[in-house]
Amino acid sequence: MSDSEANKAIVRRYFEMFNSGDLSQLADIVSEDYGDKLEGQTSGIEVVRSYLQGLKASFPDFTWTIEQIIAEGDRVAVMNRVSGTQVHDFGDIKATGNRVDFAAFQFYRIADGKLAEHWEVADFAKFQEQLTAKPAATAFKSFQNALKD
Incomplete structure (x- = not known):
């Protein structure tokens, strides 16, 4: 198996675990000093463990479905769908029972056979809108609407 294929397999294993x-296999997949570059996150395996447990607590059926995966060198890029139903509070958002489904793009760096760093761009505006059932008045939507006028 090539390094690129092995790195993709590590990411697939991470998604399957989540x-x-x-x-229970998190330490086999993620480095101790895992650097999650999500807004507000700090480094470390226990931080990511807490984050993942929190997501599953709020959205027990949360799933990450890989739509595309590309690897080169020590990097793996993933385009995926995120979906689930909020049955418990999520931060300060009370349980809504709403289903969410949105796109996300992750970029991982692999070191010594484990996930070492993670960057993510996701449609968090759509996620928020689906939870609150209020259309988000984003700058981009306003711009699109202005073009239609």
Whole structure:
């Protein structure tokens, strides 16, 4: 198996682990000093463990579905769908029972056979809109609407 294929397999294993809700293999997949570059996140495996447990607690059926995966060198890029139903509070958002479904793009760096760093761009505006059932008045939507006039 090539390095690129092995790196993609690590990311697939991470997604499968999260989807199953069984984080017992997290230390086999994620480095101790895992650097999650999401807004507000700090580094470390226990930070990511807490984050993943929190997501599954709020959205027990949360799944990450890989739509495309590309690897080169020590980097793996993933385009995926994120979906689930909010049955418990998520931060300060009370449980809504709403289903969410949105696109996300992750970029991982692999080191020594484990996930070492993670960057993500996701449609968090759509996620928020689906939870609150209020259309988000984003700058981009306003711009699109102005073009139609």
